[in-house]
Amino acid sequence: MHIFEGFLPSPWWQLWFVFSIPIIFFGMYRLNKLVSEKRELLPLLAVAGAFIFVLSSLKMPSVTGSSSHPTGTGMAAILFGPAVTAVLSTIVLLYQAIFIAHGGLTTLGANVASMGIIGPVFAYVIYKAGMKANINFYVVVFLATAFADWATYVVTATQLALAFPAEVGGVAASLKAFLLIFATTQVPLAIMEGALTALIFKYVIQVKSDALVELKVITESALNKIKGAGQ
Amino acid sequence: MTNILDDYALVSPLRYRNNWLKIAIVMFGVLVGVSSQSFIPPFAIALCMSFATVHFGKTSFKFYLTLLSAPAVFVLLSVVIIAFFFGSGNELLGFDIFSYHLGVNTGGLEMALLVFSRTLGGMSCLFFLSLTTPMVELFSVLKATRLPDSFIEISMMMYRYIFVFLEVAWGIKYAQTVRLGYKDWRTSLTSLAMLSTTLFIRSWEQGEKIFISMSARCYDGKLIFFEEKRPIRANELVLTCTYFAVVLALWYLTRFYSIF
Incomplete structure (x- = not known):
């Protein structure tokens, strides 16, 4: 969920930049190292970023009728890990701000924090934990993406609530208001995106499972197990 | 879209x-x-x-x-x-x-x-x-920021591929729509998943191809653009x-x- 340009007042947008920038730089450092070791990764990461952009510009069928778009960052986190995802989503968010005027420049820090860092970290942790616990692969993917979306939504609501605390009840009261109102679109959206991502992974495993092994998303033995179960 | x-x-x-x-x-x-x-x-x-x-x-x-x-x-x-x-x-x-x-x-x-x-x-x-x-004009600005080369390279290539993939996505979406792929909620979900998968596989293969073709043209990690002085x-x-x-x-x- 994008916060639009000019929405966050003065101390807050700078603070979110302070939060995001070190993490983005850490991501860039990791990226630099990855690319200098394996140069063929560079074009691959570029097309992955373009894929996230295009995925996030597709309209999803929605229950409530409002238009909703997948964020794609949960999927990116599963595929590339959170550090690289932070960098890719920074570029994607910058392009979204400039191409389709979604988001903004001063709110870029806050948007990267919610969509590029905290959401993907949730997705990644849930995915790793779920795979270790030997839960069904598709269920894990569903949970990871859905919770990444919910984490993003809670963080965005928190960012807004911190910037605009209610007169009565302070941050907690306005957080409740923002959470309640955005829940109408965000709760079904996360479930949809989880289902969509699980379906995407199902098709990818059917058609091009070696890509997933190469990205170390899944081990060979786990892949064989999923394929065996499907047949 | x-x-x-x-x-x-x-x-x-x-x-x-x-x-x-x-x-x-x-x-x-x-x-x-x-x-x-x-x-x-x-x-x-x-x-x-x-x-x-x-x-x-x-x-x-x-x-x-x-x-x-x-x-x-x-x-x-x-x-x-x-x-x-x-x-x-x-x-x-x-x-x-x-x-x-x-x-x-x-x-x-x-x-x-x-x-x-x-x-x-x-x-x-x-x-x-x-x-x-247009973004092409902003690349010279991006280059002047002294961010790591890999970051700038990825943004430039990503920009190029956004349009390639958007076109693919549009084509598939039209083809699916005329075949009633979005007639109700359930089929839309399946169609969208198929579209995204094709897109993912397409991008993966494109990524491999572009590396080979760029290496063949002596790509050393830096794309150079002509900058007009205005x-x-x-x-x-x-x-x-x-x-x-x-x-x-x-x-x-x-x-x-x-x-x-």
Whole structure:
């Protein structure tokens, strides 16, 4: 969920930049190292970023009728890990701000924090934990993406609530208001995106499972197990 | 699907103006807008930037209005929340829902108006940039930032591939739609998953291919572009300085101004 340009007042947008920038730089450092070791990764990461952009510009069928778009960052986190995802989503968010005027420049820090860092970290942790616990692969993917979306939504609501605390009840009261109102679109959206991502992974495993092994998303033995179960 | 504003920027007459000047104008508007304490400067910025986009940039006014209404849902929802929960002062409007009192007071209304105007001002600055400056022109600016090369390379290649994949996605989506792939909720979900998968596989294969083809052309991790030099003209400079002066004066004069 994008916060639009000019929405966050003065101390807050700078603070979110302070939060995001070190993490983005850490991501860039990791990226630099990855690319200098394996140069063929560079074009691959570029097309992955373009894929996230295009995925996030597709309209999803929605229950409530409002238009909703997948964020794609949960999927990116599963595929590339959170550090690289932070960098890719920074570029994607910058392009979204400039191409389709979604988001903004001063709110870029806050948007990267919610969509590029905290959401993907949730997705990644849930995915790793779920795979270790030997839960069904598709269920894990569903949970990871859905919770990444919910984490993003809670963080965005928190960012807004911190910037605009209610007169009565302070941050907690306005957080409740923002959470309640955005829940109408965000709760079904996360479930949809989880289902969509699980379906995407199902098709990818059917058609091009070696890509997933190469990205170390899944081990060979786990892949064989999923394929065996499907047949 | 989404309008890619880059298409409009490519044909804009303002495309051939100095990039740094345009970025300075946009950054100025964004920063003054976000730091202003009254709703007047952001509205003035919005007015000036919209005028510049529509008049100098030759964007159709109708199209510009539809663009501005895009973020409306998010902004209006949030502004309403702020109006009800924020601020103190005399109550202007109030009602009870389920024995829970909701009211708008002067402080809240003023804050809501301020946030609304800031968003409007900021969005019009962003639209000015996106409707007059294609991304290709901004790469030289990006290169001057001294961010790591790999980051800049990835952004440039990503930009190129966004259009390739958008075209693929559109094609598939049309093909699916005429075959009733989006007739109801369930089929839409399956169709969308198929579309995304094809896109993922396509991008993966494209990534492998492009590495081979670029290596064959001696790619060493740095793409080099031709940069045109575009000096700032005197009249542009004068106009920009007048704009800066007017907005700064407004900002200074309205520091302590409040409507209530």
